[in-house]
Amino acid sequence: MRDYILKRMAAVILGFISMYGFYVILHGHISPGGSFAGGIIVGLSFIAFSTIYGIQDGSAKLPEKILVWVESYGTLWYGLMGLVGIVKGAPFLANKLAGVDLGTPGTLSSGGLISLIGLGVGIRVASTMVTLFFTLMEEEA
Amino acid sequence: MHFIAVDYWIMVLSLILMAASLAMYFIKDLIHAVIVYGAYTVTMALVWLLMNTPDLAITEAAAGICTTVLMMVAIFRTSRKEE
Amino acid sequence: MKLRNILILLVALILIYGILIAVAELPPYGNPDNPAYNQVAQRYINQPIEDTGVPNMVTAIVLDYRAYDTMFETIVLFTAALAVVITLKSSEKGGGDQ
Numbered sequence: 001m002r003d004y005i006l007k008r009m010a011a012v013i014l015g016f017i018s019m020y021g022f023y024v025i026l027h028g029h030i031s032p033g034g035s036f037a038g039g040i041i042v043g044l045s046f047i048a049f050s051t052i053y054g055i056q057d058g059s060a061k062l063p064e065k066i067l068v069w070v071e072s073y074g075t076l077w078y079g080l081m082g083l084v085g086i087v088k089g090a091p092f093l094a095n096k097l098a099g100v101d102l103g104t105p106g107t108l109s110s111g112g113l114i115s116l117i118g119l120g121v122g123i124r125v126a127s128t129m130v131t132l133f134f135t136l137m138e139e140e141a
Numbered sequence: 142m143h144f145i146a147v148d149y150w151i152m153v154l155s156l157i158l159m160a161a162s163l164a165m166y167f168i169k170d171l172i173h174a175v176i177v178y179g180a181y182t183v184t185m186a187l188v189w190l191l192m193n194t195p196d197l198a199i200t201e202a203a204a205g206i207c208t209t210v211l212m213m214v215a216i217f218r219t220s221r222k223e224e
Numbered sequence: 225m226k227l228r229n230i231l232i233l234l235v236a237l238i239l240i241y242g243i244l245i246a247v248a249e250l251p252p253y254g255n256p257d258n259p260a261y262n263q264v265a266q267r268y269i270n271q272p273i274e275d276t277g278v279p280n281m282v283t284a285i286v287l288d289y290r291a292y293d294t295m296f297e298t299i300v301l302f303t304a305a306l307a308v309v310i311t312l313k314s315s316e317k318g319g320g321d322q
Contacts, residue, residue, distance in 0.1 A: 024199070028280070028283050029278040029279075029280050029283045029284075029287075030278070030279055030280060031280065032195035032196045032198075032199060032280070032282075033196065033199050034196055034199075034200065034280075034282065034283055034286065035287075036200055036204070037196075037199045037200040037202075037203045037204070040200075040203040040204055040207050041203050043207065044203065044206065044207055044210070047207075047210055071302065071305060072302075074298075075298055075299060075302050078294075078295050078298060079295070082291070082295070093291040093292065093295070095276060095288050095291075096275055096276060096277075102276070102277030103277060105273045105277050105278065105279055106279055110277045110278065111276060111277050111278045111283075112276070112277060114276065114277075114278055114283065114284075114287045114288055117287050117291070117294075118283070118287055121287075121294065121298055124298060124301075124302070125298075125301065128301050128302070128304070128305045129207055129211075131305050131308075131309065132211055132304075132305055132308055133210065133211065133214060135308055135309050135312050135313065136211065136214045136215060136218060136308070136312065137214055196280075196282040196283075
């Protein structure tokens with residue numbers, strides 16, 4: 001697709017779509033949504049970018065090295081957050097039992113480890129979707 | 142067993158879901174079937190919204206569109222017509 | 225061919241009959257007296273803020289009460305992406321397997 005109108009509109013809109021995805025990830029614990037849905041929205045913004053601007057520009061925006069790095073260490077991040085409980089002398093993946101400060105309910109910084117875990121899960125879901133799309137598309141050349 | 146107004150909307154949407162599922166089976170052109178699948182996901186998101194589960198509605202809308210895109214790419218890589 | 229179709233129809237009708245009987249026995253949707261709403265669901269609904277500090281019940285269950293499930297769910301996603309990458313990328317390098 002090499003349409004001028006589509007490219008200009010995408011240049012305006014896709015940044016906001018990506019920002020909305022990060023909003024859904026970060027506010028997953030105080031509003032509807034969650035890390036899975038937000039991660040898929042972030043991934044869809046990059047998929048739409050590489051559909052409109054061509055797969056070469058999309059790959060230049062998100063190189064394969066960064067995707068593999070994010071995907072692997074995002075999975076490891078979950079386990080590291082679980083180890084916080086063991087370090088504090090509580091069960092694996094414990095939140096309140098480990099003595100983490102839960103903050104004021106309803107604010108962005110509340111929930112202790114939940115928002116950190118959600119950020120990791122959201123970013124790696126986005127990288128999974130983009131990796132699947134790039135792997136399926138790049139073979140065509 | 143009494144019904145409230147939301148239940149009638151869910152019934153109407155369920156009929157659309159059944160029609161879409163049957164259409165996906167009978168349509169031989171796979172790209173058309175994937176487009177019908179996209180309509181199926183959006184209808185399913187509406188059903189989740191009527192059942193007061195906005196979390197599932199957002200996830201269904203996002204994940205449904207994403208799987209639609211991935212299926213479309215897979216069809217472009219293989220063949221378009223069903224044998 | 226005719227006999228095969230008739231057999232398929234018979235099996236499908238029997239299965240539909242059984243499933244309809246099972247569905248007719250289900251408790252009504254949204255009834256608070258349903259057997260699924262036991263003390264576990266009561267606890268998850270009544271005090272997620274005391275336990276996790278999160279007002280969204282779904283996130284409280286997914287990322288705190290049932291964090292193990294979500295952890296292995298992400299590992300399943302990781303394995304799926306890994307399988308696609310391995311299957312589709314290996315032929316590009318010309319590894320000489322064929």
